[in-house]
Amino acid sequence: MADQFDSALDLLRRLNPKHTSRNLNLICDLVPDLTEDLLSSVDQPLEVRPCKKTGRDYLLCDYNRDGDSWRSPWSNEFDPPVSDAELPSERVRKMEIRANEAFDVYRELYYEGGISSVYFWGLDDGFAGVVLLKKLSPSASAANASSGSWDSIHVFEATDRTRSAHYKLTSTVILNLGSSGEALGELELSGNMTRQVEQDMPVEDDGSHVVNVGKLVENMELKMRNLLQEVYFGKAKDVVGDLRSIPSLTETNKDRATQREMISSMNR
Template identity: 75%
Template sequence: MSSDQFDSALDLLRRLPPHSTAANLNRICALAPDLTEELLSSVDQPLQTRQCKKTKRDYLLCDYNRDGDSYRSPWSNEFYPELEDAEMPSERVRKMEVRMGEAVDIYRELYYEGGVSSVYFWDLDDGFAGVVLLKKTTPKSSSEGGWDSIHVFEAIDRARNAHYKLTSTVILRLSTGNEALGDMDLSGNMTRQVEQDMPVQDDGSHIVNVGKLVEDMELKMRNLLQEVYFGKAKDIVGDLRSLQPLTEANRDKATHQEMINSMKR
């Protein structure tokens, strides 16, 4: 694989519309099959949903529960389609994965009031790692939207504490349209990272620590998105497009300026 090709592919994806990342990624992989594995593990794209055949519960697909063309369900711990000699988490890590999945499922219902969540853990030589996935979409109508959050972490065990490294990515998609205002599409992604040492007494402490890190990061990123995406978009749309006639807008500005001038006297 050429590093120049890989860098060019990433640069191209960054310049294309974010809401079409999945389709554009598939096109690039078809043109350059040698880049497929590296691109799938490097490019964040909206999460896809699949139903567990054994439990009938929905789960999310990502590169961290994929082995070839098969994906592992966090609810049954089985790969679909079935896969022989698949790499599975150890018994200890699997137990933590189940507990974390139950906790995140409650968090999803309380904060998102719907959607789908999934948690996947795997073993490391000096600890373990995992990913917490959350997805919420709005019904298809004149206004559509989607929120995908991907929280990848590492937990390195130390004496009486653990070192956590969390990398969080949020993918936001919003679109609306009507006859009066026309169509608007707002989409993009944001990535943030944090490292922190936290006390650990047992495996249950890892669940609490990771949950706190993810919850705090989601809150910070939601506030940033509200400020950057919605705030800036509101200012730009308000300046460029208005239902108020131009003559009235100019008259209001003149009145506003006159009031300011009178206060300066």
């Protein structure tokens, strides 16, 4: 079983990240015994569902799932209902509500749209949670059609200490970009990135936990965005530049001639 699980993870890493959800479902159909382990181990683009009680959209992940039901962070209810579902304690739920309110503001400031969802659950020596953010940006015109999606998954553990807490954050960003048009043809750019950080931070009350988690997620997203810009966009620009020059051949030859003339005049 362990060999099959490792092989499945290795296969998913080698396939197109854009089709992770489809490939994951196909592997689960082939080896049903791996379903639970794969769903809890493989990050995939987040799905959206409306909350029946509040009408607000929320994001689905393994951390708010119970079988085939998902818990809404806005109503704290499962859809479809689960009779014996495990819900967060009163203390954890209060922090979860405050965190959802805080990250809803964060989402609007940084993403100017999109959807956010935060889920907390208790631990023996503290609590844990996940912060989810999703933004779709489709645009189309007669000459060009482009689309993009950004999925952020931030899983953390908070261990209580005397007047402080130890936080361990694991963040994953899934990026999908696509463009097609008569001038450039079709282009797809997909990938994901995972980073971890651990840090001790002061805590005065439960509200401090929400502030601390917010700072950790904000700093991590800024770092990962800069890395993605350097790795994906910078590398793609270099590759395209090596394959096809932007200026016309006439302009390129003129520049080369000017350069040779300058070098010749300096050698005289």
